[in-house]
Amino acid sequence: MGGVSVFRDVARARRGPDGRLARLAEVLAGDRPLRIQARTRGDIETALRLTAEAGVPFVLEEATEVRHVLDLVKARGVPVIFGPVFDRPRGWRAFTGEGDDPALATPAMLHAAGVRFCLTAADREEEDDLRAQAMMATRYGLEPAAALRAVTFAPATILGLERTGLLAPDRDADVVVWSGPPLEPTSRPLLVLIQGEAVVDRLPDLPPERTVAPAQPAPPQRF
C-alpha cells in the first residue's frame, strides 16, 4: 500500500520527485519501461488500476493468479512474464503465501486467451530453469510450438530485442542444436552459439549409434 501511495503521489505531482524518485518520474513520462511484479489477483488488479490512472504502459511479472483477470489483462494489452510454476510453493514464496493459488495450466490459459506472454524461471535454477518451465507448460496443456515461442520470440519482443529470438536472416546467431525435441527431458543441448561463437560444444561426445526418441503426437487434453 505504501508503494502504491508513493506512485500515486508522484503521478499526481502532489510531491515533486526527489533524487530517489527521479526514475519513477521517467517512467511516468514514458521514458523508461515499467515492470510490475504482482502475484496475487488483488495485486494484479491494483497494478492495472494504478497504471490506468497514470496512463502508463507496463509489463506484468510473475502473475501467479493472472488466470482470474485474463479479460482485463487482454483488454489493456499488458504483456505478461509468467512463472515460475510450482505444484506447491517453495522457499520464501511458501513463507509469504503469495505463491499459494497456482494453476499449472495457466500458460495454456494465457495462450488460449490471446494474451501476449512469455515464461520465466525467476529465481529457480538447475532442473527448474527456463527450459523446465517450458516443459512443464507443455505438460499442462500448452502446445509445444507455443511454449517454445514463449521462451524465445515472445520474451525477445517483450524486452524490445529485435536482433534475437528467431532463426531468421539478419538476426544474431543465437542458436542451440538439441539432441531431440528441445522441450523433452531426454534432450540435451549439443551446440550453443552465442552471436556465432560456440559456447558449448558437445557434438564430438555424441556416440555413433545414438537413437533419439521420436516426438510423440499430442495426447488429447482432458482439462
Add this chain to the structure above:
Amino acid sequence: MTRSTAFLLLLLAAAAPATARAQVVVVRGGKVITVDGPEIDDGVVLVRDGRIAAVGSKAAVRVPYDATVIDATGKVVFPGFVLAHTSAGMDRANESLPVAPFLDVADAVDPGSLAYEDALRDGLTTLHVIQGHDTLIGGLARVMRPMGLTQDEMTVRAASALKLSVGGKRGWDRIRERARLREAFADLRDHVDAAAERRHDEEEKAAGRTSKAGPEKARELGRALLRPEDLDEQRRNLWLLTQGQLDAVIYCAAARDVDYAVAMALEMGFLERSTFVLGGDAFRAAALLKETGRPVVVDGLVHREEDPVTGEERETFVPRALHEAGLEFALLVEPEASFAERFLWYQAARCVREGLPRAAALKAVTLWPARAIGMLDRVGSITPGKDANLLLLSGDPLSARTHVEAVVLEGSLVYERGKDHRLRRLVTGQAAAQASPAPPAEDGHGAASAASAAAPTRWRVRGRGRRRPVRRRSPATWWARRPGRDGVRRRHVGALPGAARPAHARGRTAPGPVTPSACGRAAGRCVGPAR
C-alpha cells in the same frame, strides 16, 4: 475427517464394486512395455487374483469371456514405479537417538498423508518407507502400497530392512561415529553371550541334566538355541541382522564410508543382504560395490565439488559414472529440489539425457529398485507371476507430456486421472463440480471439507510455510477476537462458555485418523487445524 482420508475412501469406494469381485482382469489394446522383455504393440495383460497371469500380443493370450476389460487403446502399459527409499508420509525422517534398531516406520506413517496420494497419482505403486540418513543404526523399514486407510492395509512387506547410515549423522564426525557403531555391535555380542549362556542353562535344566561345559562351550551351545524372544527389544533386530534374517539398507555419505560400510557388513555377517544408498561422492567406490554384487540406490543424481586448489567446479552425473562401472542402480525422486524432480520418470529421462541407454533408465525405476528392496519376485516388471501393478500412461514414459491416466494396483483399478478432482484443481485452479463427500463437523477439521464442496479452497500459509485451508471462523471465535478496551484485537479467553480454547484444540469431534502427525501436537507445537 481430513480431506485426504475422504479422498482415499472415495477411491476405495469407486474401486471396490468395479473390480473387487472380478477375479480376472484384462488390460488390452495399448503398447505394453514389460521392461524385462520386448515391447509389445497392441498387447494384452491378463491378470488373475491380483497377479499377472499372462502377457503377450492379442493373438498370443487367450482371454476368458467373463474377464473385466480395462481398455488401454492408444495408451502405454507400464509397470508401476518402485521407489526404493523414501521417508515421505512419516512425520519425522529420523530420531535423535543414534542407535535405535527397535524402531519401526509403521509407527510414524500417516496413511492420510498427501505424500501417498501424490505417489498414486505419479504412478509410484511400491514404496520402501524407511528412515532418513540422520542416524547410525535406525529401525525397521516397510514396503508399502500407496493405498489403504491403516498401516496394515498399506503394508506389502513388514520388517523389510534395517536402516544403517555411515557418515550421515549430522554433527557427528567419523571417529565418534565409527566408535559408536563398534560399541553397538560389541554391546550386542555381550548381550548375545549372556543370553546364550542363559539359554544353555535353561535347556540343560529342562532336560534334567547338569551342564559340565565351561562358559565358552556353554555360550557356543546356547547360541545355536537362541530365539528372537531371548533378546531384549533393544538388541533383537540387530541380532536378526547379524544372523542373516534381516536385510540392511546402508547409506554411505562419501566414498570412504563405502569402504567402512562394506567392511562392517562383511564382518558382522550381513553383507549378503545389504543394499547401499550412495550420497555425495560415494559413486567413486563403484569398483568395490561391483565386487560385492549388492544393489545400489542413488540419492542425488548430480555431485558437485570444488577443487580446493584451483577453485574449479566439477559436476558428475552419478548414474552415468555407475553405469560406466557396470553397476545397476535405483533412482530416487527429489521433491524438495524442483518441480520436475519429484517425478521418477523425469529422473529416468535425465539419465537418457546424459547418455544412458533407454532400457537402463527404465529399469532404474522399476526392476532395479525392486531388487534393491528385495521385491524382485513381486514387482518391477510386467512378468507372469508378479503383482499386477500397472500404469496406463498417455504416451512414452520418458516424455514430459505423458500423464498417468490410470493405475491398476494388484489387479484393481484404483486411480483414474479423469476423476482426480484435486489434480484438476491444481491444474486448472477450479474446484470440480462434485467434490469428495465429507461429513460436516463443528471444528476446523470439517470446515475445510465443507469449504471445498462449496467454493474453491483458498490455501493460506501458517507456520513453517506449510499450506493450511482458510478456516471459517465460528461466531464464538469472532466474538473472542473482538477489539479490547484499548482498541487492540486480541483473543479473549473465556469470552463465551466453551470458547476457552481455540476450536482446533478443543478435541476432535469428527472421525478421522487420530495420529500425532495430523495435529503436530506430538512435536509440542500447535500449528492449527489439520488439512
